[in-house]
Amino acid sequence: MIRLKGLSKHYGNIKAVNRLNLSVSPGEIFGFIGPNGAGKTTTIRMMGGLLAPTEGSVIIGGVDMARRPEKAKKKIGLIPDQPFLYEKLTGMEFLQFTADLYGIKQDAFAEKAGKFLNMFSLFGRAHELIESYSHGMKQRLAISAALLHDPPVVIVDEPMVGLDPRGMKMVKDLFRTLAAQGTTIFMSTHTLKLAEDVCDRIGIINKGLLVATGTLTDLKHAADMGEVDLEQVFFQLTEEESAS
């Protein structure tokens, strides 16, 4: 469902992402972890069509992002870490705006908007201006907008930022449900526990290079470690890479 082929992004001499090759299957939850500045957000921005790669390609559901960006974007629900929302719109108006651009029919919109607003406990405040929302509410609204068109691929950058424990549980359950229904989820996170709990496979990126990828067991083998948690594997692999 997602294929990254030799994906690179250079900022002058800095190689933010360096020849990234990766495939994520339908229904899979892929965790993308790495230290600060490793290239996670740059990768996500290229996958979302916000940034042109220096080299390589992003293929979403068989569609090349560079060649047919609109078609590829239709298959994606993108949730950035700090989503931009029009502060002077109400929550409902923002969802309507998103629905219009994804070509969602009016009757289907009403049903879906109601469903997500209820699910994320926003229904009662749907007609208030977004500027009056808390950070967590804004994050929940951004997630609702991203899922409104039933995307086969969800790309999410730091999904738990600003969410309370109830919100976090809700998102975890939602991702599991979506994946069970065949949605592919590509998730960048610093929360290693979340990656360990939810992800089927995990990729570790450091200094723009994908240093390891696989299930938690695969990563433990790669790090040559026994019964340890993801945190220890992460430190082992990223420190090895930094030292080399």
Add this chain to the structure above:
Amino acid sequence: MRQVVSLLRPRLWSFKNRGHAKKGGIRFFVFGGIGLFFWTGIFAVSYRVLVYFQRVEDIGDILAYKLLSMVLLTFFSLLIFSSILTALSKLYLSRDLSLVHSLPVPREKIFLAKWIESTLDSSWMVIVYTIPVFISYAIVYESGLFFYANIALALFPLCIIASALSALVVLAAVVILPASRIRSIFVFLGFAVFIILYVAFRLLRPERLVNPEACSSVLVYLRSLSAPASPLLPSTWAFDSLKAALSGDVRNSLFHAALSWSGAVFLAFVAVWAAKAVYFRGFSKTQAALARPFQTQSKGLNIFFSFLPGPARAVAIKEIKTFWRDQTQWSQIFLVGALIVIYIYNFSVLPLEKSPIQTAYLQNLLSFLNMALAAFVLTAVTARFAFPAVSIEGNSFWIVRSGPISIRAFLWIKLFIYLVPLLILSEILIVATNLLLHVTPLMMYLSVITVFLLTPGVVAMGIGLGAAYPDFTSENPAQSVTSFGGLMFMILSATYIGTVTILEAGPVYTVFMAGIRGHGLSYLQWAWVVGSFSVAFLLSILAIVLPMRFGRKRLLVSLI
């Protein structure tokens, strides 16, 4: 087109939602009242000038048409300038771009929506404030309803052409220059603005309008007045259409309007076509702008500010570094530079020797007025740079609040950081113009000292009122000057400059006339001179202390 409309909808909804907000009613009326005042003023002046031209036999119409041509050329230049800055901001720097580019919408449609928004934003004010000029033409020439319809028919394509040309310039600039050096774009834009202003100014050749002697004969003078502007200029198409409409020639008017519209549609098409090819490349490059635009030496700054205590030094160095690294300041600096050059240039071409008034008297009178004008220029520059100095802290203001530095010290550091360059600028301005005017040494000393006293007051008002009415959430803090606080600053600063000028005017006139007549001053006159200057001095001290205190108090209250 449906997607373009959808992309524009948040703007419409936001506008509607703002309208529903109850607060801001008084501000609306204050701003509306001031806007209406200026609108009426422009109408009154244009009407008066046109009525005067009508009374001038033979060449009255020629003068009126020349004025119309100049108004349209100025209108077009202003639109180009305003459109370049708005297009750059809308197309590449807006905060919502990361959202709209992630949506399944073709890039040329994103461009089209943003370009339409940019066209509206950059044009509406220019249109609103030029309409009274056209209405006065309609009244003076007793033209029919067609002329009123023709105003819209001629002005809209001019706005579209200016906006499309600006968008093409911006699209090319962002692609040609590496985005990692986006500062260069602003430097480029600054030069573009300067060239546009200079070319427009030279094309107008205003000195010839009022100086028939510059031409060898009346015939040459008339010819220079009635000479048509370049047919390649879009403002000429609008002029031809409006001129024909004024004389009731509907067919000719429609022809020129159609010419204008075809140019507008063609350029809009070219802009969308260019955007399809290069817009995303430029947008992607803009996000990758990593390079530090300006190297400032921390060591040098540390030594320079070594006399300050630690926290104050930290704030001062941060202020200088962030100012130079903020690329949005560059275009403004170039614009200010261009305006100052034009301001000084105007003094160099003043035909003083042709005046019937005694030259020495006129030179000193102009020098005196020049003091006030220079202070008004200072007010404009302060409004742009010093007034937003507190708002520019934005979301980072918590660092200052939580740091071991008082708000008072923070504001005074801001004051000194902006005072030094603005004082140098004002003194250069006043000395250069006075040298061009060949004023007497007395006027030179007086101007230099007065500006030296006025500048701290004006800058303190900017900083103080900027602190009293901060906007930490604005996308562009420089725009905070258009807020209520900005308006207060402008009014107070103008009142302060006016009061000091009036306080000095009487005594200076008395001293000057006594010098010309060879009399000494009486005791009463001496008392008046000393009293007036003392009040002006006292006022200058109060202009520093009171706004700073007011700003600190209001800022502290707003932070609770």
